[in-house]
Amino acid sequence: MRRIRFAGGRCRRAMALASAPLLAATLLSGCGSQGGPPTLTWYVFPDNGGADARAQQCADASGGAYRVRTEVLPSSATGQREQMVRRLAARDSSIDIVSVDVVFTAEFANAGFIRPFTEEEAQRLTAGMLPAPVETGTWKDTLYAAPFKSNAQLLWYRKSVAEAAGVDPTDPTFTWDEMLKAAVSQNKTIAEQGARYEGYMVWINALVLSGGGEILQNADAGRDATPALNSPAGLKAAEIVGSLARSAAAPADLSNAQEEQARATFQSGNGGFMLNWPYVLAAARGAAEDGSLDQAVVDDIGWARYPRVLPDQPSQPPLGGANLAVGAYSAYPDEAVAAIECINAEPKATQYMIDEGEPSPYAASYDNPDVRAEYDNADLIRESIAEAGPRPLTPFYTDVSGAITQSWHPPDSVTAETPERTDQFMADVLAGRRLL
Template identity: 80%
Template sequence: MKRIQFARERRRRAIALASAPLVAATLLSGCGSSGGPPTLTWYAMPDNGGAATRAQQCADASGGAYKVAIETLPANATGQREQMVRRLAARDSSIDVVSVDVVFTAEFANAGFLRPFTDEEKARLTEGMLPAPVETGMWDGTLYAAPFKSNAQLLWFRKSVAAAAGVDPTSENFTWDEMLKAAVGQGKTIGEQGARYEGYMVWINALVLSAGGEILKDADAGRNATPALDSPAGLKAAEIIGNLARSKAAAPDLSNAQEENARASFQTGQGGFMLNWPYVLAAARGAAEEGTLDQAVVDDIGWARYPRVFPDKPSAPPLGGANLGVGAYSRHQDLAAQLIECVNALPKATQYMIDEGEPSPYAASYDDPAVREKYENADLIRESIADGGPRPLTPFYVDVAGAITQTWHPPASVTAETPKKSDQFIADVLAGRRLL
């Protein structure tokens, strides 16, 4: 009953979303005909062709059971969600397989937009996967979307800066407070994502989880969930953000900074530390090969696990990624489930990590020699994903995240009063008393 009530409300809101054009489909494994095998349409996130390669391999291996057409979704998660919610709310039967950001999976499942996997399918789809990514595909005890790719933020640091400050970011009890002291002492910056967007929510959530708290109690209660930021964990998170933002270690553009802004600042002479995704190392090496970044900067980059909030409590690195689900209105649901099982197989996920730079949800991928050759920090990425902390798994994630990023922005305005104000705003938004 809870899921049905939430679904009706989400569908009413979704139908009101504005229309936007889709990118034309790329048909794999032949042109097809009215009397031939069905063509499964996969709405996939943009990449360099890795998804299409996996789809083609599966179409070829199906023995003629199906063909696959790729529809490319918008580049950002918000655009992806709006496009898919609008079409699924209209019961679009052309959506066979859909890529869903980890933060929206609960919303899609609760709204009835995804066909649930059976227990047998779940066992096959998730065997060998790290538990944290699998959890992002669950709703109400059922798997609705299987992890396609995963991710976790790392701590990046300039070795020379850490050495001069006399700190070891790779020590297991390295904290945010210690990092801030080191950066200020050396006159260097800490790169973060402080713009009013999803990256800022990632930062806030990671601090709260790392401090032993949570954004919501009973997140699966939907609009009846209890905001929980006004807690010791939330207060410590606010202290860290406010102290950094008002310090000399804050980059001048912190309140507008996204991932690439933080990376650019980190690679300058002012860079000291940075929180960002694993792509950073490959990007720096690529820039050095192109001649746009001094090799000495690349050689000076070190990496470590996400910092702790408290010395005696392990951090919860930010968890990202995307899942694959079967469209609830697809005319070929069983074949779509077979396609997901095929494209999500361990060898394909491992190769995707090598080719696309997208970390795999499988533990075994990180033992592959080719992965280890490309990723010196493979073990750290695997550990960070395994211990990663998801953002709230709620069907009203958009409302919750919007309320938080609004009340916690700009970072320099965050004080001990912010968590309490944020809790009230979240509660009001969930109850329909206030709008974002």
């Protein structure tokens, strides 16, 4: 058996037996017309069909320049990364467009897995976008991945609880310390993501940035970057995590909680405050419509900007989202760039926000009447994304995140010694002296 590569076609992995021409012909018949437009393969994150719709719209609008076929990636960021790293490391030329979680751009770019956009392409692809999402797609001053969707966490609170506690979460100076005191005073919970996974890293990073610090110094130095958690900001972050986790406001499942567990806690009778993504409001409204949640709970939900760590310093809300990149080994890079420009156009990003509940990276989307009708908090989401703080932009992000979530877990074990211990562990992991 020998592998045959068909020039000009997309059947890169067709297998044929030299002694079985009929089998070879059968395999070739599944490859499509050799003279037709190329079919671009776009590896997408799971959604409710919004990506498929955008792909079809752009294929139709291309005037026959290309077709687009979607392949769905795993639901978790870890699974998505593992699949793409394996395939791109093998120089898989069937990957034309790839959805990249915001934390993996640096790794993929540094490894040569994705094609850099030219300066002219970058200007076209990011015009009108909020700066923070664009930063997540940039590595060493070059755009490698164009923002497809963005996100930022908000503070969610039960209006009745805040009123009884005598606090106003919408006050620009509202802090974590005030929130903890208010929750304890009312015997209510603060729902967070404290499981040992990426959501916990999101929490820790936001606290450190909001306190004026950073996880890494010289993050673009790769393995030579300097861990920087042992700082006033890192110590304050540890104080907040540990104090909450050991308080009466800690949900019983905090050390295992992800986004949906946090939402369930917040909507329960003990719910007081929650840090979570914008989707939770639509989810609550949907639950009320199908009868699984009392409408009174939905009516009691308020929202505000991510709380401050220090009263005199604005918070940097957690930043999420996904970007689109061109596979470095694609046979059709020019068509892939054209498809991304179409897929990421502002009208499509705005519609995706309405249909899929995924915030747009474009500032103008939040002025759209349909968006404003769907999102009562549109201005807050735009502001939060614009002023959000990214997680460290490093090609060794997986090592950094793993070292932190391991050292800071469970949350009730976090003390003033945790930042220094984490820095030492992170440095050893980056240098290859220890394994996660």
